[in-house]
Amino acid sequence: MxxxxxxxxxxxxxxxxxxxxxxxxxxxxxxxxDREQFFADWSEYRAAEMGLYGLQQNLxxxxxxxxxxxxxLLEITANADRDLTEIYNFQISRENKYASPANFYKLIGAxxxxxxxxxxxxPEVLDDQTExxxxxxxxxxxLCMRAWAYFNAVRIYGKVPYIWPSLTTVExxxxxxxxxxxxxxxxxxxxxxxGYYNDTIRKDSVILMERKFLDTEAVxxxxxxxxxxxxxxxxxxxxxNNDASWEATVWSNYxxxxxxxxxxxxxxxxxxxxxxxxxxxxxxxxxxxxxRFALGRRFQNxxxxxxxxxxxxxxxxxxxWFNKSYQQQHDLQKLFSVIPPxxxxxxxxxxxxxxWEGLWDGMKIDNPGDEKPEQARTTKTGIPGDFNRxxxxxxxxxxxxxxxxxxxxxxMLEDKRLGNEKNVETAMTGVDTVVYKYTLGxxxxxxxxxxxxxxxxxxxxxxxxxxxxxxxxxxxxxKTEISTSRNVLNDGSYRFDSDGMGVRGRVGFGxxxxxxxxxxxxxxxxxxxxxxxxFTRYPNxxxxxxxxxxxxxxxxxxELAFEGERFxxxxxxxxxxxxxxxxxxxxxxxxxxxxxxxxxxxxxNENNWYVPYFE
Numbered sequence: 210m211x212x213x214x215x216x217x218x219x220x221x222x223x224x225x226x227x228x229x230x231x232x233x234x235x236x237x238x239x240x241x242x243d244r245e246q247f248f249a250d251w252s253e254y255r256a257a258e259m260g261l262y263g264l265q266q267n268l269x270x271x272x273x274x275x276x277x278x279x280x281x282l283l284e285i286t287a288n289a290d291r292d293l294t295e296i297y298n299f300q301i302s303r304e305n306k307y308a309s310p311a312n313f314y315k316l317i318g319a320x321x322x323x324x325x326x327x328x329x330x331x332p333e334v335l336d337d338q339t340e341x342x343x344x345x346x347x348x349x350x351x352l353c354m355r356a357w358a359y360f361n362a363v364r365i366y367g368k369v370p371y372i373w374p375s376l377t378t379v380e381x382x383x384x385x386x387x388x389x390x391x392x393x394x395x396x397x398x399x400x401x402x403x404g405y406y407n408d409t410i411r412k413d414s415v416i417l418m419e420r421k422f423l424d425t426e427a428v429x430x431x432x433x434x435x436x437x438x439x440x441x442x443x444x445x446x447x448x449x450n451n452d453a454s455w456e457a458t459v460w461s462n463y464x465x466x467x468x469x470x471x472x473x474x475x476x477x478x479x480x481x482x483x484x485x486x487x488x489x490x491x492x493x494x495x496x497x498x499x500x501r502f503a504l505g506r507r508f509q510n511x512x513x514x515x516x517x518x519x520x521x522x523x524x525x526x527x528x529x530w531f532n533k534s535y536q537q538q539h540d541l542q543k544l545f546s547v548i549p550p551x552x553x554x555x556x557x558x559x560x561x562x563x564x565w566e567g568l569w570d571g572m573k574i575d576n577p578g579d580e581k582p583e584q585a586r587t588t589k590t591g592i593p594g595d596f597n598r599x600x601x602x603x604x605x606x607x608x609x610x611x612x613x614x615x616x617x618x619x620x621m622l623e624d625k626r627l628g629n630e631k632n633v634e635t636a637m638t639g640v641d642t643v644v645y646k647y648t649l650g651x652x653x654x655x656x657x658x659x660x661x662x663x664x665x666x667x668x669x670x671x672x673x674x675x676x677x678x679x680x681x682x683x684x685x686x687x688k689t690e691i692s693t694s695r696n697v698l699n700d701g702s703y704r705f706d707s708d709g710m711g712v713r714g715r716v717g718f719g720x721x722x723x724x725x726x727x728x729x730x731x732x733x734x735x736x737x738x739x740x741x742x743x744f745t746r747y748p749n750x751x752x753x754x755x756x757x758x759x760x761x762x763x764x765x766x767x768e769l770a771f772e773g774e775r776f777x778x779x780x781x782x783x784x785x786x787x788x789x790x791x792x793x794x795x796x797x798x799x800x801x802x803x804x805x806x807x808x809x810x811x812x813x814n815e816n817n818w819y820v821p822y823f824e
Contacts, residue, residue: 248330251343257323258347258444261354262459264316266529268361269539269660274307274555275365275820276773281795282561282766283644283775289554293544299811301820308820313362314372314382320355322377324348334440341441349442350460356432357468363428364475364777367819371421386823388420422823429472436469457525463489464527467663470671475781479675486675489526489668502526502665503708504701504715513716514602517658518650526663538656545644548610548653556642557604557770558799564767565599566622567736574722574732574741582730582744590739591723593622595767597716603770605645606637613640626738644771661772669712670765673697677757678785689750691727694757698764699724712764725760727753758782780818789813 248254277283278296285297292305301308327348333339334348362369370386423431443461447453470485494501507523508516516524531537547553572591576584596615600606606613617636624632647658676690676697693703699719701709713719733743747753765778783791793812797805811817 280775318377353460368422454520505708531657533657541647565595568595
């Protein structure tokens with residue numbers, strides 16, 4: 210990715226307003242100016258736009274920790290601080306820094322401020338009969354970002370305060386949230402060149418606001434209405450510098466559709482979720498006639514790692530861009546890396562590592578069938594390990610601050626298969642397991658890996674989830690799409706073009722006996738030896754649908770581990786099945802045996818799935 214613009218840095222709005230490097234490093238001191246003066250031309254709006262993305266960046270660490278550490282794929286190390294330990298144990302105090310909604314307040318307040326300014330100065334953004342301009346596109350970005358903030362906040366807290374459009378500072382919002390009954394608003398914003406910093410002055414009149422909280426259903430209902438009513442989303446910054454990555458680093462129509470699809474899925478409306486994801490699944494690049502988000506050869510096999518070493522619009526739909534050179538950093542590497550000065554407070558769970566190491570390339574099964582399934586045998590175990598997404602990419606084995614060579618890890622897995630326990634113990638003595646996805650291509654001081662919010666493979670996996678359950682009335686009766694779900698995962702053959710390879714197929718596990726199979730009999734394999742150790746009968750459509758849904762969630766874990774969505778994936782399926790044990794069993798399994806039952810009992814109560822900040 211060519212970086213032709215300083216993006217989202219907290220000083221970016223100032224840089225946009227100043228004319229030279231000398232001016233930038235020696236800015237004037239009179240930085241607070243009124244609304245009319247600040248929004249004099251497009252550059253000021255653009256500055257405010259970049260300020261919003263800076264606020265969205267500030268949520269990255271919180272989003273990842275709460276979305277992953279409460280699930281089954283991540284756990285704490287002995288170095289974990291009190292805040293992380295509380296989250297891991299589901300004993301989150303109000304003082305926990307990851308529990309605070311302050312950064313959501315900041316983003317929502319800033320979105321309120323800029324959307325109000327646009328509505329006042331450019332009322333055409335509210336008129337769908339006028340020609341679409343960059344003000345319409347910016348307005349769409351602001352409302353998408355606000356909807357995203359509300360949606361993610363309600364997934365965390367279970368309910369969120371409705372923040373009235375006139376509330377634009379954290380101080381105002383905190384006072385409003387903590388004021389029972391009616392809140393008296395007597396403040397008016399005086400805008401600052403920073404785009405989202407501000408001071409306030411008193412009004413002559415007051416506004417009375419009733420404090421109210423929105424649950425998940427209310428948030429989705431209100432935000433869906435907003436998002437479906439937008440004319441346009443996303444300022445086309447790449448017109449100026451021909452940097453295509455801009456389209457994936459600001460809100461666009463595709464990220465809007467992604468968010469809508471997420472909301473519909475959360476609500477359980479599979480038909481509308483499918484309609485939202487469809488334009489992404491089948492988007493054709495008009496310049497090349499290729500399908501942009503098809504999961505093709507661009508990131509095939511070992512090239513899958515390149516997804517995390519740059520921004521590519523064929524995979525990235527919305528990504529928060531970071532760069533150490535512009536002081537845009539986060540603490541993810543500090544949390545995950547074992548190499549000083551990082552602190553190694555979080556690590557992948559053994560459950561997650563086994564999901565990658567439990568895939569076998571090239572296995573063969575003899576005598577499969579419904580009549581005598583007990584006669585089936587693994588005639589060729591294949592090669593263990595998903596090395597395209599697992600070791601060296603999403604996670605790594607680290608020994609003496611160096612990543613273990615792939616060949617050494619392969620030998621260890623082969624020794625494990627053969628039962629050579631002493632060799633395995635020797636190879637793994639002193640080895641740390643680390644999340645590596647945010648260290649790829651970085652040194653230990655960078656702390657600036659991009660953070661992907663939405664990407665193409667996630668859409669495909671949502672599509673597979675939808676079709677695992679989809680039923681509709683056809684001319685010949687009820688039709689199902691469970692085979693489409695399988696094909697999305699395996700090889701991409703559900704598409705009407707030849708670009709797609711499927712989620713598993715793209716990394717080499719989509720064909721032969723290693724592909725996901727749906728039948729009356731599904732075999733169970735030993736995760737270490739890959740020998741068949743049993744089988745399960747799936748006698749009807751419903752049991753097959755549940756099995757397929759489980760396989761989609763397994764693949765989401767391998768493909769999207771540590772990207773912030775795992776806990777919400779488990780919540781969504783548990784609620785769809787009306788079965789809290791779906792989440793409780795999986796999360797409890799990562800804990801030591803003597804703690805599993807207590808954690809499971811805690812999580813059987815859905816109220817404990819939310820951060821109890823607004824109790």
